[in-house]
Amino acid sequence: MTKYQHQTRLLAAVDCLVFGFDGQHLKILLIKRGFEPMKNQWSLMGGFIQQNESADEAASRILNNLTGLQGVYLEQLRCFADPNRDPIERTISICYFALIDINRYEKQLTDEFHSEWFPLNEMPSLVFDHNDMVELARQNLRYKATLHPILFELLPTKFTLPQLLMLFEDLYGTSLDKRNFSRKILSTGLLLKQKDKNKEGSKKGAFYYKLDKKHYQKNFHKFSYLMPNPNNLL
Amino acid sequence: MTKYQHQTRLLAAVDCLVFGFDGQHLKILLIKRGFEPMKNQWSLMGGFIQQNESADEAASRILNNLTGLQGVYLEQLRCFADPNRDPIERTISICYFALIDINRYEKQLTDEFHSEWFPLNEMPSLVFDHNDMVELARQNLRYKATLHPILFELLPTKFTLPQLLMLFEDLYGTSLDKRNFSRKILSTGLLLKQKDKNKEGSKKGAFYYKLDKKHYQKNFHKFSYLMPNPNNLL
DNA sequence: ACTATTAATTGTCAATTTTACGCTTATTAT
């Protein structure tokens, strides 16, 4: 026996969602779809999985091909497999999301690859079920960011507390007390204060911080619900 | 154009992981694989996705076929798509996990469907990458249960606080103070005290509780990290 | 070179929540 008999074989694609943060708003990177159907409609970065690559590899390859991005935070969201999600032919899509530092790639993305940033709330309608993917990814990001220090992926290596605050406020659509926010975020022990300041935003300037790589693992989980510390166990 | 040209089509399967709780330990339901390769090896409940069903539908169907389970909590975990995960032919697997009340189905599962429960920590080695799936699902469950009242799916409609405590303790591999646990869990407002007791576990007997369906939505999120309440926003 | 302005940062205190315990209670078996 070399093959499974009598089973349906399907197209498998990967769609990549890219989040960025411009200092004010959480944004999403879109491109105009390059082939039919729905050619020239706004879309996530997508492509078919090849015979000998894993889904993770396909996601990296496709993201790189369509945006030039490489080595960025990339995580599988989930698989979308409605039989009618693609009108041409049944295609399963494995959806990924990436988090990048928007400033680091802005020029290359818009000039070279003709992709465009949209604020999450003022996004055009997308092809197929890509709107659902975005909504799920947004919820997932909110959810995950309550427990994981994942939003730092959206900021430069050196960032300020006001920047971080803005990011949280925009993601959760709320406003937070900066004094309490600072205290809470610093109490995690994840941040290392730098000696220099960022003076773009104010006269006084705000101190830069970096993630403390040494304590990152140890202090990863400064949260609580029913468990004292779910991830330190076992 | 009616088809995408020159693209690889792949087999797509679904694998279902079933969790249960016997009052002492978290358990997982396994069956002996019914066909080659690896026939008669321990495995998750799996099968191929058919032409006109979604992945969710396939998961329900396959779970029902192999265990008789129906209408239970079932959620997609993630997609496993390593090109070599199946030695016969490349097959993408979309992994699902189910949470069930073990007592409700025990007889049907073991007698009729010849599936077997194993404590998560004393599980035999499984076919293909199913071991990875189990490990990921366990982590995911731990993770999710810190923020979502999801573990109730593993208990009968009426359950006691000592039962719930045992479940948390086993999932997180730790011991918790019963007094603090009670206070914390009751403070969520999610539980409704019943008038009758369960006297199986002790002489005194422990009061039954039910989930308060009315307040379930409202009190879903009694937790905090950086956000006052991430899910009530927007 | 002062002064007004702006945003960052530090600080305070009451209220709430958590932690770490001890004690009482209900029930059954001896």
Next chain:
DNA sequence: ATAATAAGCGTAAAATTGACAATTAATAGT
């Protein structure tokens, strides 16, 4: 009756949170 067992209630110190006010550093305008 009473000993044994696990359930359930209580409590005080410690830690965290929430709601604020005050101070500080730097710049820009006069």
